[in-house]
Amino acid sequence: MTEANHGLIAITGAAGLVGTGLRQQLRERGYRLVLLDRKPLTDCTDRETAVLVDITDQAAVTRHLAGCDAVVHLASCTTDAPWPEQVTLSVEGSISLFEAARAAGVMRVVYASSHHVVGYHPRSSVLDERAVLKPDSRYGVGKAFGESIGAMMAYKYDMRVLAIRIGNVNTKPIDRRRLGNWISWRDLGQLVSLGVTHPTLRFEVVYGVSDTTGRDYDNHAAYALGYRPQDRSEPFETEVLAQDPVPAQGSAQALAPSELTKGGAFSDNEFTGSPERLLP
Numbered sequence: 456m457t458e459a460n461h462g463l464i465a466i467t468g469a470a471g472l473v474g475t476g477l478r479q480q481l482r483e484r485g486y487r488l489v490l491l492d493r494k495p496l497t498d499c500t501d502r503e504t505a506v507l508v509d510i511t512d513q514a515a516v517t518r519h520l521a522g523c524d525a526v527v528h529l530a531s532c533t534t535d536a537p538w539p540e541q542v543t544l545s546v547e548g549s550i551s552l553f554e555a556a557r558a559a560g561v562m563r564v565v566y567a568s569s570h571h572v573v574g575y576h577p578r579s580s581v582l583d584e585r586a587v588l589k590p591d592s593r594y595g596v597g598k599a600f601g602e603s604i605g606a607m608m609a610y611k612y613d614m615r616v617l618a619i620r621i622g623n624v625n626t627k628p629i630d631r632r633r634l635g636n637w638i639s640w641r642d643l644g645q646l647v648s649l650g651v652t653h654p655t656l657r658f659e660v661v662y663g664v665s666d667t668t669g670r671d672y673d674n675h676a677a678y679a680l681g682y683r684p685q686d687r688s689e690p691f692e693t694e695v696l697a698q699d700p701v702p703a704q705g706s707a708q709a710l711a712p713s714e715l716t717k718g719g720a721f722s723d724n725e726f727t728g729s730p731e732r733l734l735p
């Protein structure tokens with residue numbers, strides 16, 4: 456499939472924040488969409504079909520994926536909720552989705568991972584896709600599971616899988632930390648579209664960031680696929696630093712896990728002991 460021949464793409468979690476913005480991006484690129492969510496969607500265009508379904512219902516998801524060219528898998532636990540919720544939504548949900556896709560013959564999946572899979576790396580480090588996983592939260596562990604099953608599906612069952620470690624998708628970087636992991640809506644649309652059309656993709660992990668050159672991530676794996684971000688975080692730097700200045704050296708804020716690492720508030724949550732172990 457190419458962008459030009461207007462494929463049929465399913466999106467799980469389509470009623471959420473990312474799903475809502477991505478729908479518009481993919482519609483503008485000419486795709487037709489099947490929108491899967493357990494929340495009702497009432498604003499469908501004539502290029503979209505909404506389906507009320509829980510992604511853990513593998514048989515139902517299999518039926519609804521029939522005839523699709525690819526699936527963009529967004530539905531998961533999106534907070535640092537207790538383990539049972541992570542397991543149900545992010546682990547069992549991803550197993551169900553990938554197995555349903557395989558059963559339906561939909562052999563291309565774009566998986567919404569998160570930078571929280573590497574959230575306990577020092578903020579000052581520049582990571583590429585080979586970085587050791589250091590999830591900062593139960594949420595990050597759940598997202599890492601999806602990357603693992605994606606790799607297994609790609610190599611064992613001949614699927615084509617792009618895992619995008621999304622930073623923060625928004626109209627602009629909202630604070631100092633997000634200068635290093637922000638992605639604009641149109642850049643996310645471009646990356647997802649690459650994932651569903653790239654002819655030789657097997658399994659790749661890329662960072663879902665706009666052009667944040669010199670900051671948190673070395674996204675050469677995405678550039679190798681043809682990604683050319685249209686937006687840069689640098690023009691927002693002065694405005695962001697005025698609202699969110701660098702904390703004084705040695706201050707409590709400067710030594711907090713949220714400041715030392717890429718994960719922000721997730722890194723602080725339930726943290727015990729000395730933050731020194733997080734230093735480079």
Ligand SMILES: NC(=O)c1ccc[n+]([C@@H]2O[C@H](COP(=O)([O-])OP(=O)(O)OC[C@H]3O[C@@H](n4cnc5c(N)ncnc54)[C@H](O)[C@@H]3O)[C@@H](O)[C@H]2O)c1
Nearest residue numbers: 468470471472473492493509510529530567569621623624
């Ligand atoms: N928002 C961001 O900047 C960001 C950053 C990194 C990663 N992500 C990832 O992108 C994806 C979407 O995030 P979001 O911000 O839109 O989250 P969200 O919470 O706004 O949306 C998630 C959607 O998934 C649906 N959902 C959850 N469990 C479901 C189930 N069992 N069956 C059917 N639908 C279910 C929810 O109803 C909701 O509409 C997630 O996988 C998240 O980890 C988002």
